[in-house]
Amino acid sequence: MNSEQVRQSFFEFFQSRGHTLVHSSSLKPNSPNLLFTNAGMNQFVPYFLGERTPNTRRVVDTQKCIRAGGKHNDLDDVGFDTYHHTFFEMLGNWSFGDFFKKEIIPWAWELLVKVWNFPKDRLYVTVYRPAEGEPAGFDQEAYDVWKNIMLLEGLDPEIHIKYGGKRDNFWMMGDTGPCGPCSEIHIDLTPNGDTQGELVNAGSPWCIELWNLVFMQFNALPDGRFVELPKFNVDTGMGLERVAGILAKTKNFTDFSGLPSNYDSDLFSDIFHAIGDMSGCQYNGTTPKTRSNLSKDEHIDFAFRVIADHVRALTFAIADGIFPSNEGRGYVLRRILRRAVTFCNNLKIPTGALAKLSKVVVDKMVGCFPELKKESETIYKVIYSEELSFRRTLDRGLEMLDDLIKNAKNRIITGKDVFLLYDTYGFPLDLTQLIAEEHGCSIDVAGFDAEMDKQRTRARAAQKKSDILVSDNTNADTRFIGYDLGNNNDCLCKVIDVLENGKFLVLDKTPFYAECGGQASDSGYITCNDKKYTIKHVSKSKNGQILHELNEPIDGIKNGNAIIAHVDEHGRLNASRNHTATHILHWALRKVLGSHVNQAGSSVDPKRLRFDFNHFEAMTSEQVREVEKLIQEKVLSCENVVIYETEFNNKPADCIANFDEKYGDIVRVVKIGDFSTELCGGCHVSNSSEICLFKIISESSIAAGIRRIEAVTGDEACILANKDADLIDLLSKKMECGEKALVSKINDMINENHEFSLKIREIRNSELKVEVERLLTTQTALENGVMKIEESLHDFSADELRNIA
Ligand code: SER
Numbered sequence: 150m151n152s153e154q155v156r157q158s159f160f161e162f163f164q165s166r167g168h169t170l171v172h173s174s175s176l177k178p179n180s181p182n183l184l185f186t187n188a189g190m191n192q193f194v195p196y197f198l199g200e201r202t203p204n205t206r207r208v209v210d211t212q213k214c215i216r217a218g219g220k221h222n223d224l225d226d227v228g229f230d231t232y233h234h235t236f237f238e239m240l241g242n243w244s245f246g247d248f249f250k251k252e253i254i255p256w257a258w259e260l261l262v263k264v265w266n267f268p269k270d271r272l273y274v275t276v277y278r279p280a281e282g283e284p285a286g287f288d289q290e291a292y293d294v295w296k297n298i299m300l301l302e303g304l305d306p307e308i309h310i311k312y313g314g315k316r317d318n319f320w321m322m323g324d325t326g327p328c329g330p331c332s333e334i335h336i337d338l339t340p341n342g343d344t345q346g347e348l349v350n351a352g353s354p355w356c357i358e359l360w361n362l363v364f365m366q367f368n369a370l371p372d373g374r375f376v377e378l379p380k381f382n383v384d385t386g387m388g389l390e391r392v393a394g395i396l397a398k399t400k401n402f403t404d405f406s407g408l409p410s411n412y413d414s415d416l417f418s419d420i421f422h423a424i425g426d427m428s429g430c431q432y433n434g435t436t437p438k439t440r441s442n443l444s445k446d447e448h449i450d451f452a453f454r455v456i457a458d459h460v461r462a463l464t465f466a467i468a469d470g471i472f473p474s475n476e477g478r479g480y481v482l483r484r485i486l487r488r489a490v491t492f493c494n495n496l497k498i499p500t501g502a503l504a505k506l507s508k509v510v511v512d513k514m515v516g517c518f519p520e521l522k523k524e525s526e527t528i529y530k531v532i533y534s535e536e537l538s539f540r541r542t543l544d545r546g547l548e549m550l551d552d553l554i555k556n557a558k559n560r561i562i563t564g565k566d567v568f569l570l571y572d573t574y575g576f577p578l579d580l581t582q583l584i585a586e587e588h589g590c591s592i593d594v595a596g597f598d599a600e601m602d603k604q605r606t607r608a609r610a611a612q613k614k615s616d617i618l619v620s621d622n623t624n625a626d627t628r629f630i631g632y633d634l635g636n637n638n639d640c641l642c643k644v645i646d647v648l649e650n651g652k653f654l655v656l657d658k659t660p661f662y663a664e665c666g667g668q669a670s671d672s673g674y675i676t677c678n679d680k681k682y683t684i685k686h687v688s689k690s691k692n693g694q695i696l697h698e699l700n701e702p703i704d705g706i707k708n709g710n711a712i713i714a715h716v717d718e719h720g721r722l723n724a725s726r727n728h729t730a731t732h733i734l735h736w737a738l739r740k741v742l743g744s745h746v747n748q749a750g751s752s753v754d755p756k757r758l759r760f761d762f763n764h765f766e767a768m769t770s771e772q773v774r775e776v777e778k779l780i781q782e783k784v785l786s787c788e789n790v791v792i793y794e795t796e797f798n799n800k801p802a803d804c805i806a807n808f809d810e811k812y813g814d815i816v817r818v819v820k821i822g823d824f825s826t827e828l829c830g831g832c833h834v835s836n837s838s839e840i841c842l843f844k845i846i847s848e849s850s851i852a853a854g855i856r857r858i859e860a861v862t863g864d865e866a867c868i869l870a871n872k873d874a875d876l877i878d879l880l881s882k883k884m885e886c887g888e889k890a891l892v893s894k895i896n897d898m899i900n901e902n903h904e905f906s907l908k909i910r911e912i913r914n915s916e917l918k919v920e921v922e923r924l925l926t927t928q929t930a931l932e933n934g935v936m937k938i939e940e941s942l943h944d945f946s947a948d949e950l951r952n953i954a
Contacts, residue, residue, distance in 0.1 A: 564596015
C-alpha cells in the first residue's frame with residue numbers, strides 16, 4: 150500500500166463502523182494558547198468538554214499537524230533522525246461519548262493485523278500504570294481487553310503488554326484540558342523481530358509507536374486537579390508517514406533487513422527527486438550518530454530530510470493562512486523556512502528552490518487537501534519572497550559565523566555574537582546552534598537571552614509612552630460607559646483614586662475610551678469646580694483601571710470628589726469611522742488579494758487609519774483602486790453595524806479573531822452587514838454610511854511579507870479630495886488650459902523639453918569638441934605615457950567634464 154491507500158483504507162475501515170469522514174481542521178488553531186494545530190483532537194475539544202454537542206458521535210479524519218514550538222516541539226530532531234517531522238498527518242478516529250475501550254482496542258488490532266497484515270508477533274502494546282502521585286489508577290479495563298486479544302492470537306500477554314506512567318501513557322494536549330490514559334501500539338523493526346518488547350519507549354528507532362489510543366476521561370484543571378469528563382471519549386492518532394514508511398521499506402512486511410524511515414514513503418519521493426535534480430546530489434538514507442563531524446553523505450541526507458520536511462510544513466501552513474513573520478506562529482514558520490534555506494544553501498541549490506518544491510508538494514497532496522490548489526500561487530510567492538530576502542543576508546551571516554566558530558574561546562560562541570547574528574542577519578537562535586554544533590561548538594544561550602532582554606528594555610524605553618501607573622487601590626475598577634454616545638457629554642463621574650498629585654485620576658466610570666486594540670484614546674476635557682482640565686491621554690492599566698492623564702494637575706482633588714466628563718464627540722466620531730472602515734478594508738483586501746490576508750497590526754485615530762497585513766508583494770494601483778471601490782460601495786449601501794457580546798465559545802463560526810491576542814470568556818462581536826464579523830472592543834459607527842468617503846493615501850512595505858495601508862475617511866477624506874482639486878486647479882492655471890486638456894498639454898511639454906535637451910546637447914557637444922582640441926594643444930608633458938593637461942574649466946557640468954577627459 151502507498152500512503153494514499155493507507156489513508157483511504159483507514160477511512161473506509163472506520164466508515165464501515167459508523168464513522169463520518171470529516172475534513173482536517175486548519176493548522177491555525179481556533180485557540181489563542183496554541184501556536185499550531187498539533188493533534189487531531191484540537192478541533193474536538195469543545196465536544197470532549199461537553200460544551201458543544203457534535204452532529205455525529207463517531208468521526209474519522211486525517212489531521213494536518215505541526216509540532217514546532219510549544220509543548221510538542223520536534224524541530225531540532227527533524228532531519229537528524231528519520232521519524233520526527235514538523236508537519237505530519239495524523240490519521241484518527243473519534244468517539245464523542247459513544248464507544249469506548251472494548252470497541253476501539255479490538256478495532257485497532259483488527260485494522261493492523263487482519264486488514265493491513267502487520268506481523269502480530271512484532272507488535273507490542275502499552276497500558277497506563279501510574280507511578281506514585283500520578284493521576285488516576287491502573288487502566289485495568291484496557292489491560293483486560295488487550296489480554297483477551299493476546300490470548301486469542303496466541304501471544305503471551307506478559308510479553309506483548311508493557312506498562313507506562315504519565316510520561317508515556319497519559320495523553321495531554323497541554324497542561325490543562327481534556328486528557329486521559331492511553332494505550333500505544335509499537336512495532337519491533339529489528340531484522341529478527343525478537344526483542345521481546347525491550348525497546349518499547351526506549352528511544353530506539355528500531356521500535357516505534359504506530360498508533361496511540363487515548364481514552365479521554367478527565368479534564369485537567371489549572372489548579373492541578375483531574376476531574377472526570379461528563380462523558381468518556383476516544384481519540385486515536387496514527388502517524389501516516391510512519392506507517393507508509395514501514396510498508397515501503399519492508400516491502401509490505403517481507404523484508405526487515407534495513408531500518409525503515411518515514412522518508413522511504415511515497416509521500417517524500419517526488420520531493421526527493423526534485424531536490425536531487427536541483428542539487429545534483431543523491432539521497433543515500435544515512436543518519437548521523439552525533440550532531441558534529443558528519444560524513445559527506447550524512448550531510449547530504451540530513452539536508453534532503455530537512456528540506457523535504459520543512460517545505461511540506463511551509464506549504465500546508467501558508468495554505469491555511471499562517472505566514473512567516475516576526476512573532477508568534479509566524480516566527481516559528483520563518484525559522485522553519487530559514488532552516489530549510491540554509492540546508493538548500495549547503496546543497497548549493499539556488500534561490501527559489503523551496504518555492505518550486507512547494508509546487509511538488511501541492512501536486513502530491515492535492516487529492517486529499519484541495520485547499521492547497523486554491524492557494525498554490527500564494528504559497529509559491531510567499532516562500533519565494535522570503536527565500537529571496539533571507540538569502541541576501543545568509544552568505545554574510547555564514548561568513549561571520551564561520552569566523553566566530555574559528556575563533557571561539559573554549560569552543561563556545563558568546564551570547565553577544567549569537568545575538569548580533571540574530572539581530573543583523575536574521576539567524577534564529579536554533580539555526581546558529583545547529584551550525585555551531587555541526588562544527589563542534591556550543592553557544593551561550595543564557596548570554597543570548599540576556600542580550601535579547603536588553604534589546605526589549607531598549608525598545609520599551611524608546612516607546613513614546615511611559616509605563617502606565619497602577620493605582621494601589623485594588624478596588625479601583627473603572628466601568629467604561631462610552632459606547633453609549635448619550636454618556637459622552639456632561640457625564641457626572643466620581644474620583645476613586647488620585648495619582649501623582651492630581652495629574653492622573655481614576656474614576657468610578659468613564660465615557661473616555663482608553664487606548665486599546667490599536668484605537669487611540671479619546672480626547673476631551675473634564676470640569677472640576679467649574680474649571681476645565683484638558684485630557685492628555687487615557688490608558689488602561691493591567692488592573693482594569695482607566696487612568697485619565699490631565700494636562701495640568703488638579704490641586705487638592707480627593708477620592709469621592711465629583712467631576713464632569715466631556716468627550717470630544719467629533720474626534721470620537723472620526724475615530725469610529727476609521728475603525729469601522731478598517732474592518733471593511735480587511736474584508737475588501739481578502740476579497741481582492743485572497744483569503745491569506747490577515748491583520749498584522751492596526752492603528753486608528755480621528756485623523757487616519759493604518760492597517761498592516763501579510764501579503765507577499767506590493768499591491769498594483771488597480772488593486773488599490775479596486776479595494777477603494779469595494780469599500781465605497783459598502784459605504785453607499787448603508788450597512789448596519791451590529792455589536793453584541795457573547796461567550797468566546799459561542800462566537801460566530803465565520804468571525805475573524807486575532808488569535809495572537811488573548812480574549813476573555815466574554816467577547817464583543819462587531820458585525821457589518823452580512824459580510825464582516827470580527828471580535829473587537831473598539832468604537833464603531835452604527836451604519837457604514839457614516840463613513841461618508843474612504844480614500845487610501847498610501848500602500849507600502851514595512852517588513853518582509855508585511856504591507857501597510859494608510860487611509861482616511863469622513864472629514865479627512867473630504868480635505869484630501871479638496872486638496873487634490875486645488876492642485877488640479879493650480880496646474881490648469883499654470884498650464885493655461887482646462888482640466889481635461891491638462892494631461893495632453895503636460896505630455897506635449899515633456900516632449901518639447903526632451904527635444905530642446907537634445908538640441909542643447911548637440912550644441913554643447915560641438916562646443917566641447919572645440920574645447921578638447923584647444924586643450925590638446927596645451928598639453929604640457931607626457932608622464933609614463935600619460936598625457937598631462939592642467940586647466941581650470943568653468944561652465945561645464947560633471948558629465949561634460951568626464952566626456953572631455
Ligand atoms: N491525541 C493523541 C496524539 O496526538 C492521539 O490522537 O497522539
